[in-house]
Amino acid sequence: MRIVFLILISLTLYANNILTNYRINGITNVQKQMDFELTKDKYWSEYIKNIDTRFGYLESNLKILTCNKNKSTLNLYVKDSTNSYILQKEYSAFTGEIKGDKTEEGDLITPIGIYKILKTLTKENKLDSFYGPLAFVTSYPNTYDIYRGKNGHGIWIHGLPSKEKRDSFTKGCIAIDNQNIKALHNNIDIQNTILIIDSNEVKKNISKNILSSILSELFIWRYAWLYDDIDGYLNFYSNEFVRHDGMTLERFKKYKSRIFRKQEEKTIIFNNINVIPYPNSKNIYQITFKESYKSDTFKFLGDKVLIVKIDKNNKIKIITEK
Incomplete structure (x- = not known):
């Protein structure tokens, strides 16, 4: 009972902090706070702990x-x-x-x-x-x-x-x-x-630790994108990166830098996220999701594919995307 009581107090304090933030700074600041919470491994570890991840998330x-x-x-x-x-x-x-x-x-x-x-x-x-x-x-x-x-x-x-x-x-x-x-x-x-x-049996019982890290990294990438952190955003791209249409990393950096300089307010929402280890490969994962992107000058709603390589610290590097 004591543990439950402490959890309830913690949740109440967290809710009060959000309300106070909203009262003083408005909804935009609260949204940024919530977007940051989605980047935490702790959130994703708790979220997927009872989910069947034998083939991935x-x-x-x-x-x-x-x-x-x-x-x-x-x-x-x-x-x-x-x-x-x-x-x-x-x-x-x-x-x-x-x-x-x-x-x-x-x-x-x-x-x-x-x-x-x-x-x-x-x-x-x-x-x-x-x-x-x-x-x-x-x-x-x-x-x-x-x-x-x-x-x-x-x-x-x-x-x-x-x-x-x-x-x-x-x-x-x-x-x-x-x-x-x-x-x-x-x-x-x-x-x-x-x-x-x-070639053989498809991988099963995928590590929840790796999956929660990948999901956390995905939302850190989104956070950098959403809040115009160009250095943080581009740091997710491998030196081996080539976009699906053949765009090289150097061209991609210049292209994204021009967009980030606009400092546009935008919404970026990911739904239907799938994270699957790629067969017959080491530390390669396919991430797919439905992306909704909206800014003053551009709108996109469609399927997104990221192929990422996982390093020894479970950090992702994007090697190609579509």
């Missing part, structure tokens, strides 16, 4: 497809009523003939990475019968693929030919039998499903 994905290429399986995980990811189905799958990670068109390799499902193809879309009754189009090449110079296209999850034989491998796609591809279609919404492909 996920706000917007209710279902996850994982592909183990060596085991030739495609697994479907679904959030249950307790918001835990439960294995719903394991499918036998065909993958590319050649092992490793895809780098170029025609190399017969299934890529390793994190992908969205962009759309569904059926016979109504003139899908060739070789791919079975339907196919899911993935987002290969993604932002990190492009950063690393990968090329190629047309990586799908699809069915099997109904009237002809096929090899026991694909040219780079993931193929499951036709009954299963139909069942999968009925069991997922492509808007809230991601695909994670790895």
Whole structure:
């Protein structure tokens, strides 16, 4: 009871401090104070302590497809009523003939990475019968693929030919039998499903300490951006940084410095945040979120992707973004 009492006192004092700040300085100062609170590791550690983070920190994905290429399986995980990811189905799958990670068109390799499902193809879309009754189009090449110079296209999850034989491998796609591809279609919404492909088992039970540090760092980056701290903002960018459109770090610094000099009042809100360790890599994470940005001269509402490298102190360095 004593601990509960002390916590209640602490919360009351904190609320009173906010009210006093608001009474004296107005809402803008309170907002800045709250934005600063979001940068603290302590807040994020407490926030995620009871969240299922076996695949990372996920706000917007209710279902996850994982592909183990060596085991030739495609697994479907679904959030249950307790918001835990439960294995719903394991499918036998065909993958590319050649092992490793895809780098170029025609190399017969299934890529390793994190992908969205962009759309569904059926016979109504003139899908060739070789791919079975339907196919899911993935987002290969993604932002990190492009950063690393990968090329190629047309990586799908699809069915099997109904009237002809096929090899026991694909040219780079993931193929499951036709009954299963139909069942999968009925069991997922492509808007809230991601695909994670790895050579072996997809990483699970991700460290909450690392995730809370990354989330804290993400909001420190946002705080610097929001309050025009150009040095603090640019310090998050790696010397290896190249933007998705090819903009180098030096050009990016000049571009951002011009914008920051305007000293515009702005709002920056992040929703649907996902932080996932990148398969087959060390200390690389993909961060995605829905960004709402509004200033006097510019507005943006859309998807944002950051690929970050984590150092030994769990600090992030952005190596590419879109």
